[in-house]
Amino acid sequence: MGRRSIQAMRGLITGASSGIGRELTRQLAAGGAQLLVTARRAEPLDSLVEASQDMPGRVFAMAGDVTDPDHRARLSDAVRQRWGAFDLLVNNAGVGAVGPFAEADPERLREVFELNFFAAVELIRGTLPLLRVGRTPVIVNIGSVLGHRAVPRKSEYCASKFALHGFSDSLRAELAPEGIGVLLVSPSTTRTEFFDRLLEGADGVAASSSRVASAGSVARHTIRAIRRGRDEIILTPGGKLLVWLDRLCPTLANRLIARYAP
Ligand SMILES: NC(=O)c1ccc[n+]([C@@H]2O[C@H](COP(=O)([O-])OP(=O)(O)OC[C@H]3O[C@@H](n4cnc5c(N)ncnc54)[C@H](OP(=O)(O)O)[C@@H]3O)[C@@H](O)[C@H]2O)c1
Numbered sequence: 001m002g003r004r005s006i007q008a009m010r011g012l013i014t015g016a017s018s019g020i021g022r023e024l025t026r027q028l029a030a031g032g033a034q035l036l037v038t039a040r041r042a043e044p045l046d047s048l049v050e051a052s053q054d055m056p057g058r059v060f061a062m063a064g065d066v067t068d069p070d071h072r073a074r075l076s077d078a079v080r081q082r083w084g085a086f087d088l089l090v091n092n093a094g095v096g097a098v099g100p101f102a103e104a105d106p107e108r109l110r111e112v113f114e115l116n117f118f119a120a121v122e123l124i125r126g127t128l129p130l131l132r133v134g135r136t137p138v139i140v141n142i143g144s145v146l147g148h149r150a151v152p153r154k155s156e157y158c159a160s161k162f163a164l165h166g167f168s169d170s171l172r173a174e175l176a177p178e179g180i181g182v183l184l185v186s187p188s189t190t191r192t193e194f195f196d197r198l199l200e201g202a203d204g205v206a207a208s209s210s211r212v213a214s215a216g217s218v219a220r221h222t223i224r225a226i227r228r229g230r231d232e233i234i235l236t237p238g239g240k241l242l243v244w245l246d247r248l249c250p251t252l253a254n255r256l257i258a259r260y261a262p
Helices: 019-030 043-056 067-081 106-132 153-178 217-226 237-248 250-260
Strands: 011-014 034-038 060-061 087-089 137-141 179-185 232-234
Touching: 011 019, 011 106, 019 034, 019 043, 019 060, 019 087, 019 217, 034 043, 034 067, 034 106, 043 060, 067 106, 087 106, 087 153, 106 153, 137 153, 137 217, 153 179, 179 217, 217 232, 232 237, 237 250
Parallel strands: 011 034, 011 087, 034 060, 087 137, 137 179, 179 232
Antiparallel strands: none
8 A cells, every 4th residue: 555645635533532532532633634533532632623723733532432333324424424535543442341241241341342342443434535536545443452462351443453453454455455454553552541431340450561552642643644644653662562472483472471361
């Protein structure tokens, strides 16, 4: 896939009220993109809209829950009415869950998959006709290093990100003849609200390590990958090490994870 320009790119970003989605919105708007953003909380979205008045790009907001099919349909309609086509879909909204699988309510698995997988995939289905007529269009799915290598006590979250990873690989091959890119971004631990909002049983889990990435840095790497037409990025040296160790020597990876994973 060739290089893309952010200037005048028309994009839809989910989960823009905090963390990685918010930083992506700020940086893309600073680069001249026009963006429709969504999340459930309206206030932080409104502040992004306001801040964009002084930026080369523009931000428009539509608050709502992306697991709701009606909200997804409203987003597609808004894109169609505003631009008639668009160039960038970022599936970023996501939630984590921590705790032993055996003790978890089955609802936890459903909730994680509804947001991290089904909402993303169905938003792609609903907006694909508009991406097809966009300029060098690209779908960006925010996955996780845990979508390449799973760890204990995060079975539902890892499974949802593995599903998004597999889906992204398949869709990339399927859409390549049409010139639509699919970029899978796999961050490691990033300092955001993510750890305050984990589904149940998350005692003692926090992004407090000094090796934690910032949302700004994840956004910068993601935008560079969009520009360069990359298919996949794993963001940190630790993340790359884990993924390559797992690919080259899964038995050793299993042993180390069983022994050292929190
Ligand atoms: N932080 C990390 O360590 C880390 C590591 C790897 C991957 N990731 C991935 O990065 C992505 C962004 O996470 P983050 O770290 O930036 O966390 P975050 O700050 O908690 O952001 C999550 C975003 O998703 C939105 N959201 C949650 N449920 C939603 C729903 N039902 N409908 C619409 N929007 C919803 C939230 O907004 P509202 O609450 O306002 O709806 C928020 O804007 C996620 O996919 C996550 O899995 C994060």
